[in-house]
Amino acid sequence: MPKMKWLLMLVAVLLVPGLALAQEGAPKWSYIEGGFIDFEPDQGLSDDGWYAAGSMSLFKNFHLVVEYNDVGNYTFWNAGGGWHGLLGEKADLFAQVMWANVEVDNSNIDEDGYDIEAGIRWKIIKWFELRGQVNWVDYGDAGDDTTGEAGVLFTFLRDRIGIGASWETGDADTARGFVRFQFGK
Numbered sequence: 784m785p786k787m788k789w790l791l792m793l794v795a796v797l798l799v800p801g802l803a804l805a806q807e808g809a810p811k812w813s814y815i816e817g818g819f820i821d822f823e824p825d826q827g828l829s830d831d832g833w834y835a836a837g838s839m840s841l842f843k844n845f846h847l848v849v850e851y852n853d854v855g856n857y858t859f860w861n862a863g864g865g866w867h868g869l870l871g872e873k874a875d876l877f878a879q880v881m882w883a884n885v886e887v888d889n890s891n892i893d894e895d896g897y898d899i900e901a902g903i904r905w906k907i908i909k910w911f912e913l914r915g916q917v918n919w920v921d922y923g924d925a926g927d928d929t930t931g932e933a934g935v936l937f938t939f940l941r942d943r944i945g946i947g948a949s950w951e952t953g954d955a956d957t958a959r960g961f962v963r964f965q966f967g968k
Contacts, residue, residue: 808942809872810904810912811965812840816947818961822854825954827887830855834959840967844868848879856888861898874905877916885922896922902932912936914949928954936963 815837823829832854839847844866852859863881870876883898902916914934921927930953938945945963950956 808906808909810867810875810906811942811967812838812846812867812875813967814838814945814963814965816945816961816963818959820852820854821958822857823956828855830857832857834961846879848881856890858884858886858888860884863898865900867904870903870905873907874903876903877901883920883922894922894924896920896927909942910938912938918951918953926954930954934959938963938965 815835817833817835820832820834821829822832832852834850834852834854836848836850838849841847841864845864846867847864848862850859850861861881861883863879865877865879867875867877877900879898879900881898881900883896884894885896886893898918898920900916900918902914904912904914906912912935914932914936916932918930918932919927920930930951932949932951934947934949936945936947943965945965947959947961947963949959949961951958
């Protein structure tokens with residue numbers, strides 16, 4: 784996990800000189816993505832897995848989201864919607880509310896709950912985006928957690944294809960590497 788932290792910090796430091804470049808475009812809210820997960824809970828077994836997610840923009844400032852994670856004995860489902868906007872063309876504040884489900888194989892845990900997320904997405908330059916957010920999830924009897932998350936996205940081919948990484952910390956540390964296909968405006 785420390786390697787992912789260092790990688791994110793190195794990327795940020797290397798790109799600081801590029802902040803003076805002209806900005807183009809806005810964060811896109813219609814996409815599909817998938818990738819690799821490194822999952823290390825404070826209690827339980829660490830494991831690697833994969834995930835798939837998607838978002839679809841509705842109207843100007845709303846979006847729907849869905850995500851599936853399969854990590855060893857853990858399965859997570861999230862689905863819901865959110866709002867984005869307020870900061871102009873280059874950045875968006877956002878808030879999302881989602882139904883959340885966690886299931887752990889070989890145990891009696893199969894809990895539904897909800898997830899509330901809020902943060903910012905900032906398209907610093909036309910091919911580089913930063914994201915920071917705070918999440919609060921409540922799985923009922925399985926517990927709740929507050930996490931912080933940071934991510935980067937590099938885009939190319941007219942902002943249609945992206946490669947990114949994120950890191951989330953709370954009761955579990957989760958690192959992701961992913962590929963994203965963006966569509967729409």
